[in-house]
Amino acid sequence: MTQKPNLDTKKASVYTLGCRLNQSESSVMEQGLKEQGFEIVDFKTDSNLAIVNTCTVTARADSDCRNVIRSYIRRNPDAFVAVVGCYSQMGYKTLSEIEGVDLIIGNQDKMSVLDYVSMGKNEKPLIIRDRIVKEDFTIDTMGQSDSKTRANLKIQDGCDFMCTxxxxxMARGRSRSREMDNLLEEARVLIAQGFREIVITGVNVATYESQGRTFLDVIDQLNELEGIERIRISSIEPTTIPEKIFDYMADPNHALVPYLHIPLQSGSDKILKIMKRRYERQDFLDFIKKASERVPDLCIGTDVMVGMCGEGDAEFEETCDFLIKSPVNYFHVFTFSERDGTPAVKMEEKVSPKEKSHRSSVLRAISERKRLKFYSEYIGREFDVLFESGHDGLWTGYTENFIRVSVEYSGNLSRHIRRVKITHTVADFAMAELVDE
Ligand code: SF4
Known part of the structure; x- marks a missing residue:
C-alpha cells in the first residue's frame, strides 16, 4: 500500500556526505527543488522530503550514511526519503533494509532524483541502479543554492586509473566528461548569480575529453567568460597536469589562481607501487619543485593515506620525511579502509587500527605545522581576499593561494573581494587588516 507524503508545505533538505563532487551535485539538486517550489530547510529541522547524497569511500563513510538516514527517519517518519550516490550504487542491499527509505538511486541516474519525489511513500524502496554508461553528459539544472561564495562546477565524473x-x-564508473557548451552555460549562470570563484570539480578532472576538447580548453574557455574573477582547480591527479597551467597561474591577469591540490597518497615507492599509482616519489617531487619555481606564491596541498597494506614503520617514515622536506604546504590525511571489490581487500600485511590512528595523528600535526609556516611567510604582504562568512565582527575568507584570512570588521564583507595586509598568525588562520578602506 502506498501513502502520499504531505508535500503541502513543500519543505525539503539535501544532506551531503563525502567529496566536493557530491557537494556540487547536491547544490544542483537544491536548485532543482527550489524550481519545483520547495523551500530548502536545514536537515535537522522538520521537512517533507530528504535527499541524502552518500559516500562509500571508507567503511566509516558507509556507517555515517546509515546513521544520518536513520536519524532523519526517526525525526520525520512520514517524509519521503531518497538516498542517492556512491553508497546507493555499492550498498543498495543494505540501504534497502532501512525502514522508511523510499528511493535508492545509484550514480547513473542520481541527477534525475527530482523526477521521483512525488511518487509517494512505499513499503519497500524503489531501487534504480543501472550500469554506469561511459559517455559525455549534460546537467539540466543550472546555477546553485545561493548560500555559498565559491561555486563548484562539475566538469567530469568517474575514473579509469584503478588504484588498488x-x-x-566501481562506484562512479569510468571517466566521462560534461559537454563544453553545457558546463559553460552553468558557469555563466553562476557568475550572474554573484559567485566570484568557480571551483572546477570532478573525480579526475584533467582526464577531461569531450568532442576533441581537453582540460586546458575548459580553462581557456572559462577564462574568456565575461565577469569571471577566480577559477580554482579542486584537486588534480599527478601525471595528468598540463604544464601550461603554470603560465596561467603565474599571470596576474588570468583567472586561474595559484593553487594546486595534488594527491600524493604515500611518500614510499614501495607503497605507491602497491597502490598502483602512476608515479614514484621523485617524479612527484620534481613536478612540485618545478611548479613552485614557475608560479610565484603557489600553494601546494595534497592527500595522504595511512595504513595501506604493506606500510611498515620504514614506509611511514619515508612518507613523513617526504612531506616535511618537500614544498607541500598542507595535506589531508585519510585512513585506508578495505572496500569490497577492490584489489586491496585480498592484500596481506595489514596495519592495525591503533597504528593507523597513531600515524594519522602524526601526519595531521606535521600538516598543521607546515600550514602555519606557509601562512607565516606572508606576514607583512598584501593580498586580495574573497570573504565568505563572519561571526561577531570577525570575517573570514581566502586569498587566491588559499591562505585562510580573518579580519575584524563591523560591516558586511560576505562575497566581497578586499585588499588586506597579513599581520600575524593565530591557530589555523592568518590575521589581517583591510588596507583598501
Ligand atoms: S584514487 Fe586512483 S582510482 Fe581513485 S579516483 Fe583517484 S585516481 Fe581514480
Whole structure:
C-alpha cells in the first residue's frame, strides 16, 4: 500500500556526505527543488522530503550514511526519503533494509532524483541502479543554492586509473566528461548569480575529453567568460597536469589562481607501487619543485593515506620525511579502509587500527605545522581576499593561494573581494587588516 507524503508545505533538505563532487551535485539538486517550489530547510529541522547524497569511500563513510538516514527517519517518519550516490550504487542491499527509505538511486541516474519525489511513500524502496554508461553528459539544472561564495562546477565524473585501494571507479564508473557548451552555460549562470570563484570539480578532472576538447580548453574557455574573477582547480591527479597551467597561474591577469591540490597518497615507492599509482616519489617531487619555481606564491596541498597494506614503520617514515622536506604546504590525511571489490581487500600485511590512528595523528600535526609556516611567510604582504562568512565582527575568507584570512570588521564583507595586509598568525588562520578602506 502506498501513502502520499504531505508535500503541502513543500519543505525539503539535501544532506551531503563525502567529496566536493557530491557537494556540487547536491547544490544542483537544491536548485532543482527550489524550481519545483520547495523551500530548502536545514536537515535537522522538520521537512517533507530528504535527499541524502552518500559516500562509500571508507567503511566509516558507509556507517555515517546509515546513521544520518536513520536519524532523519526517526525525526520525520512520514517524509519521503531518497538516498542517492556512491553508497546507493555499492550498498543498495543494505540501504534497502532501512525502514522508511523510499528511493535508492545509484550514480547513473542520481541527477534525475527530482523526477521521483512525488511518487509517494512505499513499503519497500524503489531501487534504480543501472550500469554506469561511459559517455559525455549534460546537467539540466543550472546555477546553485545561493548560500555559498565559491561555486563548484562539475566538469567530469568517474575514473579509469584503478588504484588498488579505491572504490571510485566501481562506484562512479569510468571517466566521462560534461559537454563544453553545457558546463559553460552553468558557469555563466553562476557568475550572474554573484559567485566570484568557480571551483572546477570532478573525480579526475584533467582526464577531461569531450568532442576533441581537453582540460586546458575548459580553462581557456572559462577564462574568456565575461565577469569571471577566480577559477580554482579542486584537486588534480599527478601525471595528468598540463604544464601550461603554470603560465596561467603565474599571470596576474588570468583567472586561474595559484593553487594546486595534488594527491600524493604515500611518500614510499614501495607503497605507491602497491597502490598502483602512476608515479614514484621523485617524479612527484620534481613536478612540485618545478611548479613552485614557475608560479610565484603557489600553494601546494595534497592527500595522504595511512595504513595501506604493506606500510611498515620504514614506509611511514619515508612518507613523513617526504612531506616535511618537500614544498607541500598542507595535506589531508585519510585512513585506508578495505572496500569490497577492490584489489586491496585480498592484500596481506595489514596495519592495525591503533597504528593507523597513531600515524594519522602524526601526519595531521606535521600538516598543521607546515600550514602555519606557509601562512607565516606572508606576514607583512598584501593580498586580495574573497570573504565568505563572519561571526561577531570577525570575517573570514581566502586569498587566491588559499591562505585562510580573518579580519575584524563591523560591516558586511560576505562575497566581497578586499585588499588586506597579513599581520600575524593565530591557530589555523592568518590575521589581517583591510588596507583598501
Ligand atoms: S585516481 Fe586512483 S584514487 Fe583517484 S579516483 Fe581514480 S582510482 Fe581513485
Amino acid at each position: 585501494f579505491c572504490i571510485i571507479p
